[in-house]
Amino acid sequence: MSKQHIKFTVNGEEKDVLAEPRELLIHTLREQLNVTGPHIGCETSHCGACTVDIDGKSVKACTLFAIQANGTEITTVEGIGSPDDLHPLQKAFREHHGLQCGYCTPGMITRAYRLLQENPSPTEEEVRFGMAGNLCRCTGYQNIVKSILAAADEMNGVKEAAE
Amino acid sequence: MIPGAFEYHRPSDTASAVSLLQSHGDEARVIAGGHSLIPMMKLRMAAVEHLIDLQDCQDMKGISVDGDAVTIGAMTTQHDLIESKILADAAPILHEAALQIADPQVRYMGTVGGNVANGDPGNDMPGLMQCIGAVFTVLGPNGDREIAARDFYEAAYTTAREDDEILTQIRFTAPKGGYAYEKQKRKIGDYATAAAAVLLTKEGGTVASASIAMTNLSDIPVWSEAAAQALVGGACDADSVKAAVAAMLEDIDPSEDNRGPVEFKRHVAGIVLTRAIERAWSRA
Numbered sequence: 001m002s003k004q005h006i007k008f009t010v011n012g013e014e015k016d017v018l019a020e021p022r023e024l025l026i027h028t029l030r031e032q033l034n035v036t037g038p039h040i041g042c043e044t045s046h047c048g049a050c051t052v053d054i055d056g057k058s059v060k061a062c063t064l065f066a067i068q069a070n071g072t073e074i075t076t077v078e079g080i081g082s083p084d085d086l087h088p089l090q091k092a093f094r095e096h097h098g099l100q101c102g103y104c105t106p107g108m109i110t111r112a113y114r115l116l117q118e119n120p121s122p123t124e125e126e127v128r129f130g131m132a133g134n135l136c137r138c139t140g141y142q143n144i145v146k147s148i149l150a151a152a153d154e155m156n157g158v159k160e161a162a163e
Numbered sequence: 164m165i166p167g168a169f170e171y172h173r174p175s176d177t178a179s180a181v182s183l184l185q186s187h188g189d190e191a192r193v194i195a196g197g198h199s200l201i202p203m204m205k206l207r208m209a210a211v212e213h214l215i216d217l218q219d220c221q222d223m224k225g226i227s228v229d230g231d232a233v234t235i236g237a238m239t240t241q242h243d244l245i246e247s248k249i250l251a252d253a254a255p256i257l258h259e260a261a262l263q264i265a266d267p268q269v270r271y272m273g274t275v276g277g278n279v280a281n282g283d284p285g286n287d288m289p290g291l292m293q294c295i296g297a298v299f300t301v302l303g304p305n306g307d308r309e310i311a312a313r314d315f316y317e318a319a320y321t322t323a324r325e326d327d328e329i330l331t332q333i334r335f336t337a338p339k340g341g342y343a344y345e346k347q348k349r350k351i352g353d354y355a356t357a358a359a360a361v362l363l364t365k366e367g368g369t370v371a372s373a374s375i376a377m378t379n380l381s382d383i384p385v386w387s388e389a390a391a392q393a394l395v396g397g398a399c400d401a402d403s404v405k406a407a408v409a410a411m412l413e414d415i416d417p418s419e420d421n422r423g424p425v426e427f428k429r430h431v432a433g434i435v436l437t438r439a440i441e442r443a444w445s446r447a
Contacts, residue, residue, distance in 0.1 A: 021171035043164055045202055057271035063201050067171050132351040133266030
């Protein structure tokens with residue numbers, strides 16, 4: 001049960017950590033790597049505040065042992081944009097008041113990022129269905145949905161302009 | 164919530180996973196998507212000394228359709244089921260059901276094999292597999308054996324699978340006719356208060372064949388032959404749907420929990436079955 005080496009990529013940087021097999025990925029990210037974007041909300045696989053992107057899947061990092069992610073590529077909200085270079089989703093959440101307290105936002109944005117990769121022009125219903133694994137206790141979701149639809153438009157506009 | 168300590172194994176194929184299970188006996192558990200097991204380990208309701216991660220077992224992944232023979236590897240995720248065009252064509256009832264399981268994040272991880280093998284009465288796939296007459300393959304020290312979904316479930320969390328066996332694949336014949344999977348749940352991510360899987364075929368305006376299974380209304384899924392029989396030969400009108408519901412209510416045995424008292428569950432069971440039959444008939 002001793003600690004083992006676990007290697008994965010977090011936001012493009014290769015990491016090599018030592019962890020017991022029972023260590024959950026969310027703890028490795030937050031406590032060992034100081035990647036504190038993903039939050040611990042419910043810790044019971046419901047709320048989605050800990051959502052990270054692993055090899056193209058949205059995953060609740062409270063329900064995965066770090067060692068299961070050995071060899072994967074992990075993206076957190078920190079890897080999606082930076083304060084100087086916000087991702088369209090981050091910009092849209094700011095512009096459309098997609099957050100109030102902000103606790104659920106890293107999970108919301110990380111999940112929405114994957115949703116828009118898979119479905120670049122979702123309907124409102126598809127956004128609501130695709131975001132059903134993320135809970136927000138402030139906004140009533142209306143502005144979150146609005147933000148994601150606006151980000152999709154922005155991303156599609158940028159793409160069209162480039163073509 | 165930190166689980167108890169365990170040793171982690173990641174075999175590269177199913178045969179190696181079986182030998183690990185054999186050597187560690189009942190101290191070992193396999194993990195697929197882990198979205199049932201890890202929460203239980205975090206609550207310390209499951210104690211595992213040796214955790215055998217099946218994620219590298221490529222021989223347990225994927226969906227194939229050959230004519231009307233459908234095979235699904237146990238490590239196929241709910242997300243994979245939803246994304247599969249060939250499966251949606253061959254067995255749209257699986258697509259409809261998988262969309263109602265848990266939430267997007269959980270569906271990326273949760274596997275169809277874990278869903279059927281865990282024996283949790285709340286899981287949706289066991290009843291569905293009984294409805295469509297699926298057969299499970301389990302691999303053990305003496306090789307493969309096949310168990311019909313209708314014979315697999317013995318009690319809550321107790322199945323015909325032995326401790327040193329792994330459920331590796333699911334096979335069934337592509338269902339014909341109308342289908343529906345109708346589920347009532349309190350919120351996204353919850354297990355069913357009641358759910359119904361229905362298949363119907365139609366000949367000359369009457370029901371030629373029917374299969375009905377109910378989820379989370381007993382400690383095992385309930386495949387109700389009496390409910391199906393009540394529909395066969397009739398025109399699927401209000402009276403025969405009522406008769407099917409009455410027959411189903413004889414077969415279920417729900418217990419009270421935080422989803423409601425027994426009478427409420429029986430009420431919901433009747434409603435979901437009525438809706439499922441009506442939708443299946445409209446598609447037959």
